[in-house]
Amino acid sequence: MAKQIDAGKFLVIECTAGELMNVVGTDICICDRCGRAYLPSDKGCYIAVLNQWYCQECYNEWIEQVVWYPEDADVQRKNFEFYAPLLGVKC
Numbered sequence: 001m002a003k004q005i006d007a008g009k010f011l012v013i014e015c016t017a018g019e020l021m022n023v024v025g026t027d028i029c030i031c032d033r034c035g036r037a038y039l040p041s042d043k044g045c046y047i048a049v050l051n052q053w054y055c056q057e058c059y060n061e062w063i064e065q066v067v068w069y070p071e072d073a074d075v076q077r078k079n080f081e082f083y084a085p086l087l088g089v090k091c
């Protein structure tokens with residue numbers, strides 16, 4: 001079940017690869033960071049500011065070192081408001 005997780009200023013939705021596949025309408029789910037293909041049941045995170053899906057491992061690395069840029073707030077909000085309802089997450 002997709003849910004928003006606490007990531008500071010970042011809007012992040014934890015969801016399985018399958019949940020995102022259904023929304024995006026693709027048969028394969030590939031982590032946008034490491035490029036590995038994942039099973040529909042594998043968990044990862046949709047990161048609104050990047051508009052990308054990362055596997056759990058990559059997400060953990062990313063959140064450790066990411067820098068927040070205030071100018072990204074608008075695009076992040078737009079992506080989040082588009083995907084959150086599709087994933088069944090409240091905005």
Ligand SMILES: [Zn+2]
Pocket residue numbers: 031032033034035036054055056057058059
């Ligand atoms: Zn990855």
